[in-house]
Amino acid sequence: MKRIIASAVLASAFVAAPVMADLDLAKKSGCMACHSVEAKVVGPAWKDVAAQVKDRARIINSIKKGSKGSWTSVTGGVPMPPYSPRVSDENVEKLADFIMGL
Ligand code: HEC
Secondary structure: OHHHHHHHHHHHHHHHHHHHHHHHHHHHOOHHHOEOOOOEOOOOOHHHHHHHOOOHHHHHHHHHHOEOOOOHHHHOOOOEOOOOOOOOHHHHHHHHHHHHOO
């Protein structure tokens, strides 16, 4: 019994760790000034992005070069600033995968 509980705890730690790391990366990259996972802040909620945008290349492009006009009905037309090269290509891809997986 003890062993079962210990492995369940271990398994959930392994599942939770990458998500936490990616949220940390988003915080460090300054994304959370305008975004949250659950709710619109300045930009759209990332859960809404995950539900509506299935195009990984578009999300990567939006983070690298910024985005304008895609979420006007939610944001009132505020643009998203470009993040390349402030955020490395590798981290942009991590953030895109994190957002798409929400
Ligand atoms: C200054 C505010 C601001 C910051 C900081 C910001 N965003 Fe955004 N973000 C926005 C706005 C506004 C939009 C909606 C743009 C539009 O209508 O096209 C948006 C849209 C997006 C989208 C959807 C793009 C699409 O193609 O539909 C993604 C993904 C995203 N942001 C990720 C990020 C990530 C990752 C970071 C950090 C590296 C970040 N944002 C930082 C304001 C911001």
